Amino acid sequence: EVIENMFLAAFSLAEKGDQADFYRLGDRKAARQAAGFIAKNPGVTPMDVLDNFREEWSENAAGFSAALAEMAELPSVNRRSGGIDIEALARTGGCLYVVGDMLNTRIIRMQRMLCQWSSKIPQLWSSKIPHPG
Numbered sequence: 001e002v003i004e005n006m007f008l009a010a011f012s013l014a015e016k017g018d019q020a021d022f023y024r025l026g027d028r029k030a031a032r033q034a035a036g037f038i039a040k041n042p043g044v045t046p047m048d049v050l051d052n053f054r055e056e057w058s059e060n061a062a063g064f065s066a067a068l069a070e071m072a073e074l075p076s077v078n079r080r081s082g083g084i085d086i087e088a089l090a091r092t093g094g095c096l097y098v099v100g101d102m103l104n105t106r107i108i109r110m111q112r113m114l115c116q117w118s119s120k121i122p123q124l125w126s127s128k129i130p131h132p133g
Helices: 002-010 021-040 046-060 062-072 086-091 105-128
Strands: none
Touching (some): 021 062, 086 105
């Protein structure tokens, strides 16, 4: 669910009450499929996800597929190892400084995903903490 929500936020796939909501249905389904694939296959990259679903998404989720392809063009996104453990950073009181770009759509999407993930960490922690009662 967290990964799916990251995609929904990054690619602006939430319902907006306009006619385009109908077309976003396929993109939201693709976000669910991608999230499920990532959850079942730790260590996969966005390019791996695209390779797995490209044909299926070509007709009904072209927007999601194109946005994921743009994101996958970023070398840092397709690294299999060596990234920052944001959860551990938050747990130890660290600080994450994100260098971004106000014009590059691919970078902005990644910034949205980072913000979504960062805001979910406390919620995930509170669900793991046993509550008395």
